[in-house]
Amino acid sequence: MVIRTRDPLPVSLSIQIYRGLIRAYPASFRQEFKAHMLQVFRDDCLGAFGRAAYGGLLAFWLYTIKDFLNSIFSTHALEERLRLEMRRQTMGETLKINTEALNRREFLNFTWLASLGFLLVDLGGVAYLFSMPLFGEGEYGGRFTLGRARDVLPAAGGAPVNVPKGKFWFARTGDDKIVAPYKVCPHLGCLYNWNSAANIFLCPCHYSQYEQDGTYAAGPAPRSLDRFVIRLLDDQGVEVASTDGEGNPLSVPNEDLQVVIDTGSLVRGKPKGQRYTQV
Amino acid sequence: MPDITPDQFLPLTPAAFHILLALAYEEKHGYAIMQEVEAISDGQVKIGPGTLYGTIKRTLTDGLIEESEERPDPALDDQRRRYYRLTGRGRAVLRAEAERLAQLVAQARERRVLGRAT
Numbered sequence: 001m002v003i004r005t006r007d008p009l010p011v012s013l014s015i016q017i018y019r020g021l022i023r024a025y026p027a028s029f030r031q032e033f034k035a036h037m038l039q040v041f042r043d044d045c046l047g048a049f050g051r052a053a054y055g056g057l058l059a060f061w062l063y064t065i066k067d068f069l070n071s072i073f074s075t076h077a078l079e080e081r082l083r084l085e086m087r088r089q090t091m092g093e094t095l096k097i098n099t100e101a102l103n104r105r106e107f108l109n110f111t112w113l114a115s116l117g118f119l120l121v122d123l124g125g126v127a128y129l130f131s132m133p134l135f136g137e138g139e140y141g142g143r144f145t146l147g148r149a150r151d152v153l154p155a156a157g158g159a160p161v162n163v164p165k166g167k168f169w170f171a172r173t174g175d176d177k178i179v180a181p182y183k184v185c186p187h188l189g190c191l192y193n194w195n196s197a198a199n200i201f202l203c204p205c206h207y208s209q210y211e212q213d214g215t216y217a218a219g220p221a222p223r224s225l226d227r228f229v230i231r232l233l234d235d236q237g238v239e240v241a242s243t244d245g246e247g248n249p250l251s252v253p254n255e256d257l258q259v260v261i262d263t264g265s266l267v268r269g270k271p272k273g274q275r276y277t278q279v
Numbered sequence: 280m281p282d283i284t285p286d287q288f289l290p291l292t293p294a295a296f297h298i299l300l301a302l303a304y305e306e307k308h309g310y311a312i313m314q315e316v317e318a319i320s321d322g323q324v325k326i327g328p329g330t331l332y333g334t335i336k337r338t339l340t341d342g343l344i345e346e347s348e349e350r351p352d353p354a355l356d357d358q359r360r361r362y363y364r365l366t367g368r369g370r371a372v373l374r375a376e377a378e379r380l381a382q383l384v385a386q387a388r389e390r391r392v393l394g395r396a397t
Contacts, residue, residue, distance in 0.1 A: 018328075025329070029336060036309050036361060037328040043310045044328075067327025075333040082340065 010057055011045050021068055023112050026079035027105065135264065140167055143260050149232070150255035153178065159196050160212065166263050168228050169194070169201070173213040177249035180261045181214040181225035186269055192225075201225065213249050216272040224269030224276070232257040243267065248277045285368070285375040288341060294334045297324055299343065299365060299373040306347045306364035309335070335363060343369035 007015070018041050022034055041064070048060035135142030144166045146152040153172050154161050160171035168180045181201070185192045190205035200217060201210040208219030216224040229243040230250050240257055243250045247267035252259075270276065291299070301307060301315035309331055316326050326334075338344045347362045365373065387393045 029332075033332040033336065037332050039360070040309045040313060040328045040331065044313065063325065064327055067329045071327070071329030071333040075329070075336065078333070078337055078340070 007042070007046065008049060010054070011042070011049050014045050014057065014061070015042055018064065020112075023109055024068075024072055024116070026076050027109065028083075029075050029079055133264075138165070140165065140263055142264060143231075143262050146170070146259045146261065148255070149252045149257050149259050152259055153252070153255070157212070160194055160201075162194070163261075166228075166261055168261060168263065170261070171212050171214070173249045176252045177213070178230060178252060178259070179213050179243075179247075179249040180228045180230050181210075182228060182266060184226075185221060186223050186226060187219070187221035213276055214247075214269060215276055216269070221272070223271045224274070226269045227267050229262045229265035229267060231260040231262055233260055234258075246270065246276070283368070285371040288343065288372045289376055289379055291372070291376045292334070293324065294326055294330050295338055295343075296373075296376055297326065298331070298334050298338065299369055299376075302344060302363060302365045302369075303373065306362045308360040308362050310360075312363070338369065339363075341368075342366055343372055 015038060019038060022030060022037060025034075045057070045060060048056040050056075052059070133142065137143050137145065144163065146163075152170075154170065156172050156175050158172070160169045162169055162183070164183075167183050169183060170178070170180050172178050183191055185203040185205070185208055187203065187206055187208045190203050192201045192203040192208070192210070194200075195202040198209075199212060201212075201214070203209070203219065203221070206220050208221035209217040210221075210225050211217050214225035214227055224247075227243065227247045231242045232240045232250070232252060234240050234257060241250060241253065242262075245267065247269065297316040297319060298312055300319055301312045307315060309328075312335075313326055313331055316324055335344065339346075343366060344363045345366050347364045384393065
């Protein structure tokens with residue numbers, strides 16, 4: 001027997017786990033080498049645990065799993081090849097074809113492999129779900145497709161448009177520049193409004209003021225308005241331009257482009273005193 | 280079997296090459312092969328039990344190694360361990376593979392990828 005009671009507990013547990021892993025190797029291979037593999041595993045495991053305790057054991061296991069994945073398929077392929085060769089030889093002598101039902105051991109191996117397979121499928125499914133976008137189109141956190149620039153752009157220099165569902169304002173700051181500030185004041189979180197008499201965004205709580213492009217103008221706020229990334233798409237849905245990392249107003253090169261506000265990407269406003277690039 | 284030339288087994292997998300190399304001097308059991316491979320490669324190649332016995336099985340099937348009946352040192356060793364040694368064919372294949380690799384290294388030198396041997 002390979003396991004001896006004097007092995008440290010982590011080592012003997014590891015051996016038990018490895019004993020389970022070995023079940024995935026082909027039956028004939030196991031019959032020949034199982035005891036030897038366990039012995040080598042134990043020698044190596046004791047060495048790793050002795051050298052670096054749990055850190056050593058962890059590294060040892062990572063490496064063992066790699067070895068397992070590397071060798072499992074090639075051993076199956078080899079056994080399959082040998083079995084076919086043997087069958088071809090015996091078929092030359094007699095034409096008896098082996099049609100035995102599964103025995104208990106094969107059934108257990110099958111079950112073991114199937115559960116491994118289900119686990120992998122589960123993990124794959126979870127990974128797939130996680131790779132999907134968290135928010136759909138038109139949901140705050142996702143993208144808002146406003147429409148073609150020609151149809152949706154406010155008048156140049158005019159009043160910005162409030163889009164409550166997306167929690168942003170949509171402003172045209174010059175002839176062809178647009179910006180989409182987040183509707184919350186960066187000072188203490190109130191909702192500011194557009195004041196058309198003064199042509200500024202004005203926060204009712206502490207009178208922080210911002211210019212039409214969201215630049216800090218006056219009041220207690222620490223920075224300019226945070227803004228969402230605007231993406232301009234062509235008719236094929238290919239992105240032509242988007243708001244840069246500084247949050248500068250984005251130019252619209254062509255009024256046929258679709259305007260999309262990405263409320264999943266927020267750019268922090270610049271600290272007070274810093275200007276945005278204007279043309 | 281019809282004529283089998285060493286070239287038929289080339290190129291060897293890295294694991295197979297290391298294992299044959301580990302058996303070049305003397306016969307060894309599994310764990311000793313594993314340690315020898317690590318020593319040969321300066322710790323860069325480590326072979327786990329699956330790869331080790333998978334490769335042993337393949338090289339046994341191909342007749343490159345064989346189980347040895349004798350224990351090199353019966354007093355010292357464990358009855359359960361199985362020892363392996365190179366066969367004549369295994370030695371020829373090992374040599375052929377080493378020559379092939381040497382030729383590659385020579386080509387690398389030729390093309391100034393490696394410095395000249397001194």
